[in-house]
Amino acid sequence: MSDKRFLEVRENGLTRRQAIVGVAAAFSGLALGSGKAWAGAGEEISHACAAIHQEVVFKASRKRVYEALTETKQFDKVVGLSEAMKGGMPPGAAPTEIGREMGGAFALFGGYIVGRNVELVPNERIVQAWRTGSWDPGAYSIAKFALVEQGSGTKLIFDHTGFPKDEAEHLASGWKANYWEPLEKYLG
Numbered sequence: 623m624s625d626k627r628f629l630e631v632r633e634n635g636l637t638r639r640q641a642i643v644g645v646a647a648a649f650s651g652l653a654l655g656s657g658k659a660w661a662g663a664g665e666e667i668s669h670a671c672a673a674i675h676q677e678v679v680f681k682a683s684r685k686r687v688y689e690a691l692t693e694t695k696q697f698d699k700v701v702g703l704s705e706a707m708k709g710g711m712p713p714g715a716a717p718t719e720i721g722r723e724m725g726g727a728f729a730l731f732g733g734y735i736v737g738r739n740v741e742l743v744p745n746e747r748i749v750q751a752w753r754t755g756s757w758d759p760g761a762y763s764i765a766k767f768a769l770v771e772q773g774s775g776t777k778l779i780f781d782h783t784g785f786p787k788d789e790a791e792h793l794a795s796g797w798k799a800n801y802w803e804p805l806e807k808y809l810g
Contacts, residue, residue, distance in 0.1 A: 672790035674782040678802045682809040684745040684769040684776045690805060691748060691767060692739075694720045697730065703804035706731050706796075731800070737762060745769060757786065778802075 680687055690696045698718040701707060715732030726739045734755045741749035748767040763785035770777045785793060 672785065672787045674780070674790065674794050674797065676780045676794070676797060676802070677777060678780070678806075679772055679775050679777050680806060680809050681775045683774075684771055686809060687769055687776045687778060687805070688745045688748070690808060692720055692722055692742065694718050696808070700801070700804045700808045701731060703807045704731075704801075705799035705803070737765075740764070752782075754789075757789075761786070 682690075690700060697720055701718055711732040716729050718730055720726070720728040720730075721739060722742070724739055724742055727736070728739065728750070729736050735752065736755070737750050737752040739748065740751055741747060746769055748765075750765045750767075751762040752765040753762045764781075764783050766781045768779040768781075770779060780797065782793065782797070
């Protein structure tokens with residue numbers, strides 16, 4: 623695991639870009655006029671979500687990593703190596719299904735994880751509207767997988783946003799145990 627780097631879960635923390643945008647927005651608000659013009663605007667903004675940023679390096683090409691994440695048969699093998707499978711899938715659990723086109727639906731881990739592919743750039747990027755079965759109906763987050771060549775391997779830069787704040791720690795450890803570690807074994 624020495625060639626992997628798992629980074630932080632951010633709860634109310636800011637990335638450099640978010641901080642710059644926030645400062646710019648604050649200064650533009652001051653320049654536009656009185657606080658009365660913007661009264662109540664803060665009530666329209668929710669800060670109830672957290673973000674996850676993780677980076678991991680695989681000893682495989684971007685093409686192999688991309689295909690393992692987007693092809694049903696390959697990802698099903700990754701699922702088989704995951705921490706979630708140690709407890710076993712319940713009888714009658716839905717099989718792994720991944721639509722390989724933009725807008726295509728996916729169902730993973732017995733249908734517990736579902737969503738749609740928002741953007742697919744082969745061997746470069748996957749963006750998904752992603753949710754677990756325990757979230758409120760209609761609640762989706764955004765999961766972004768960027769694949770960057772790193773020597774003979776691939777650095778996967780992962781960002782997950784828009785999920786309920788109280789899910790941050792569980793999701794961060796879940797990505798590691800159910801995606802990155804079994805993906806490393808599968809690609810090994």
